[in-house]
Amino acid sequence: MNAPASPAAVAAPLPADLLAALQAAFGARCSTARAVCEQHGRDESVFDVPPPQAVVFAESEEEVAQVVTACAAYRVPVIPYGAGSSLEGHLLAVQGGVSLDVSRMNRILRIAAEDLTVTVQPGVTRKALNEALRHEGLFFPIDPGADASLGGMAATRASGTNAVRYGTMRENVLGLRFVAASGEVIRTGSRAKKSSAGYDLTRLLVGSEGTLGVITELTVKVHPLPEAVSAAICFFPSIDAAVQTAMQVIQIGVPIARCELLDTNAIRAVNAHDRLGLKEAPMLLMEFHGSEAGVAEQAATVQDVAADHGGDAFEWATTPEARTRLWAARHHAYFAGLQMRPGCRAVTTDTCVPISRLAENINASIAEVQAAGLPYFIVGHVGDGNFHMAYLLDPARPDELATAERLSAQMVARALALEGTCTGEHGIGLHKQRFLIDETGEAAVALMQAVKQALDPLGIMNPGKIFAG
Template sequence: MTTASPCEPLLAALHALLGERMSTSEAMRAHHGHDESCHADALPDAVVWPHSTAEVSAIACLCSQHGVPMVPYGAGSSVEGHTLAIHGGICIDLSQMNRIVAIHEADLTATVEAGVTRMQLNRELRHSGLFFPIDPGADATLGGMSATRASGTNAVRYGTMRENVLALTAVLASGEVVHTGTRARKSSAGYDLTRLLVGSEGTLAIITEVTVRLYGMPDAMSAAVVNFDSVTGAVDTVIQSIQCGIPLARAEMLDALTMQAVNRHSRTDYPERPTLFLEFHGTADSVAEQAAMVGELAAANGGGGFAWATRDEERNKLWQARHNAYFAGLQLQPGSRCVATDVCVPISRLSECIEATYADLRHEGMQAPLFGHVGDGNFHLMLLVQPGDEAAMAQAKAVNHRLIQRAQGMEGTCTGEHGIGIGKQPYLAAEAGTHGIAMMRAIKLALDPAQLLNPGKIFSY
């Protein structure tokens, strides 16, 4: 695997192509060599800002000719080290490729450049009666969300990026441009190259355009916050709601410690108990019916204190508090970094997995905020570590290791939405198996034989 640094001829060629949209300054390299993870910073040798697929193609051609790694970059919000240039090379920042190419309202699709963020797209759609539902919390780019197969709070109703990306334009390591998929709602034409690239974490191609599904804005939307005596009661309410066929739009669980952090950070006054954040979409009558049914289930599971939000500003405030849970959790130990976890298990095993995780934390004498997208069996444990505290880091990694083994033992996965990146590589082999890893390597080498695209991510070569 090459670890070549850019040579002067390559840097000169990139400057000739891009002018001031190429930088080797320490500040820019440092900014792009850092993410939200606990992994050590790793700076690229240079950063470039293309404005078109043609420019990305030209950059890839030059890097390929000189044997220099390329690291795609979106908003820098990853938590598994996806954008860290661990082998140096050129960081390709796609944030200035932020044009909305087309919105086809009648077909419920939109085509955007990779640097368009989810909030930017929804602002453009606000007068159309349509919206894009995938909401990972951070205002991530659509290219980055595709590359990491992101999901988030709406996944229980609308699915993940895997279900909502119809077509892609991408640039291979050689500089060749490929177009996968169409705007048709389904296809049986050959290998599903779109799904191959969605979730590939920039290791197979650089995504430059994305065509996504849109959805009609519901006639009525209602959100609720309800607290419980126990985490098990909260989780069981969601599971029973799904089993009863209630079409929850969002179902988020925050434990008592997370609610304490949220109250401090967002200046809210929610009860500091295990809490569900719920949302219902549909007609006014159906939303009322869904809410009543969930209310009955919640009451039977020790839930009470329903607080409702029906106006947009109320709902937005409620969900902003939920989205701030990660940053709120960090403030429980100011200056700390987070060993992020995001296991996902079959929903029937979710309560069991969470309770076993709490038992492990008690055994270790640790406290850690726990929250997650319980409607699809995905939850996060925030293991907070002060930089330089090697003993605490080792303890956090050991807890995470046991959590992942626990989830995989329940026929779950080591990552429900963050991706593999650097941090989850040791667990991918157990999940995919020897032959599965061999197949992945074969695909990687077929598309990127010199291993220049985001090298060192997903698995070692």
Template sequence: MSSDVNTPAGAPLHAPRRSPSPALMAQLQARFGARFSTGASVLLQHGSDESAYLPVPPDAVVYVQSTEEAAFVVRACAAERVPLIAFGVGSSIEGHLLAVEGGVCIDFSQMNQVLAIRTEDLNVTVQAGVTRNQLNAALAGTGFFFSVDPGADATVGGMVATAASGTNTVRYGTMRDNVVNLTVVTSEGEIVRTATQARKSSAGYNLTQLFCGSEGTLGLITEATVRVHPHPEVVAAAVVHFPSVRDAVDCVIEAIQLGVPLARAEMLDALTIRAVNAHSRTALGEHPTLFLEFGGSQAQIDEQAAIVRELAAGHGGGEFQWATRQEERSRLWTPRHHAYFASLQLRPGSRSMTTDACVPLSALASCIGETQEDIGAHGLLAPVFGHVGDGNFHCLVLFDPQKPDEVAAAEAFSHRLVQRALRHGGTSTGEHGVGLHKMPYLVEEHGVHAVALMRAVKHAFDPHNIFNPGKVVSFQVTD
């Protein structure tokens, strides 16, 4: 296999593959038995994600069950400077999982134990392979829930690694706001805990936040202590249509500026609504639509709802569909949660270049408006939806991977969108991460000196470049 990534997204060139020696393969086989695999289908699964990139499989996959086993694999691979790529469920979207320099993939799916639930401290400790749905199932009956909801049933370790966020961010924050401490395996195979369980600390550098968003390039996250939140006394969901995307977005921005504590605020454009109607067999009006959620006491919800209803009317909003019972709320929110896969069905057999621009709230309506004009001007099929409460929106550019002109058009649109977001004071990626695709924009976004500091951090933590090489920042080992 070539060391270059065969992809429609124009990935940078990478160093040659650093495959494990027969001796290392035998060592891992002897230690893990059936939990070590070089089967073609297993390798293909672990060299693929939800991005537009074509698969680039690793040389082997190891299924670990403990932090100590992960440390064993790190030490064995570090001795030969063989790359290591962490794998949760494969839902990342920027090429994070591709083994562009070969190596061993460490699968955390069997590290899926909830280790401790401490409702009195408002936190839980889990192994990295626990998914958000598994965690919330374990919390059932406690009165608490884990708030970060990126849509996919991602693992907690993967969500920490990509600094994930999602539909609840507007009220409960991103993964960065909800991580207390981590257990990490370093490039020398040492096991490190990044912090205590205290809610704050002034002791030394913030290693927890350094690993949050590191995308597996600084170490292996094996356990995480994360915050949980009490369920509100009452939860109400609402759906309301608007004449334009700008009207819908402006309504949310005004509500936030007035201090309305929205729990969720999601916008779907008319094309996305058409897709979810076909996918979920719903009958929503095909107009730009807000999906909202409120939480608190009944009096608080009544007050919040009255304010938002008045704001919506001022922006041409239609009648509100309300739901307070869990079953009804789920029915209203199902279209939003299915938006990604529903949009793919607008053109069966297509691939999606999924973007995640994020800009200051004051620039959101303009940025989305300009983006929709761009989509129309270039004749693209690209639903738009997102977490408008925190300035983050997505475009799913659908294209035929077998048609070079469509591939080029999708890539060109993605580039223009990033440039537009940066012009508006935003970022190239609000929640998907850098991976492979956003690497070229880091200098433009942060500056040469800031990226040099990032590279220095990478060198300090991983001097032999074994952790997920070729991602986030370029780094070549010279010795």
């Protein structure tokens, strides 16, 4: 995390004609109420900027196009808003403008069980989708910690605990509809599993963080619920032992479905938050999907690897209820962790490295944070080489923020030296723009900006994100 792009001191007020037009079209669904704007002007990140000057709640693709077209006419920024769970400042109105809230576009349009695809509006959340899919014997695997919207998850190229086996939004979005900066509706992809038809606009939009258009519909892959699922936890004498186990499991090709690390601090937090009574030691939380025999076989292999690294015997969550309880605790870990230091705010890292370099990255990061004396905890999608270290900061102490920024920058520099990325799943947003340049080079970023300029010549789509506005 580096310093945020400095926001325009105070954004100019919205042109009166634009506001009048939006209010005429949307009535109460166009709000300038302070509370509504403020709620739409923050996210889970650590920085504050002025809120958007208006919020429009769109209920259809036509309405999205109407808002974008109107804003384009006045060169006013449009900031797509889904569930508000970004961690990287994606929703902050650094150049003012209109927050375009698509959370009411929350219909599941089609479940094509026979093709393992579903088509949804962008405001559908991952939990709502899975609730609907359960009755079909299907599930959607991408699960960031929050109950994010699918539109937002596509925009940040999100992943989560199942990505080690099922991939990220990159692999699971088959096609999209989006409203471009021109107000035009663009279709990408199809329901076919693969295609070589022209440029991959689907994956250009996935991860574009609202800077190229507003996603209005998504067709995603879903997966049959496995015949057998088993979850196990395993405690280790050290973080390194747990990480070495995860690394080896991936290297030998076990098709593990989830492979999550919680450090002792995170365990304490989830014990306090979810009353779990787990042993306070570094832990892997794993899940195996397959046939009964296949699951048993995978688990036996992993138990052997864990034992080689001093891991305890697996403790099994055999019932769906026990599994749900464990995974809910994992998904709460971030918020549980925050509560370990009341009143704190968190800066969360997101580096991802080739699996063989993961231990090196984690071990050095721990040494650095301990030397600096900042409270922290670690959760990690270690099967992917990705982990999050959350630094818990006292908002009244700017020195702590400065320390966290220094540690974060050191960790990113190391991850890049280890041939990894500054962000596995959270995105660039406001705070990693310098890291993006460090990672891919000035020339590649200039090329991204050329794409941005070609698709959004007026610069109205979520300006100031990914690149300095």
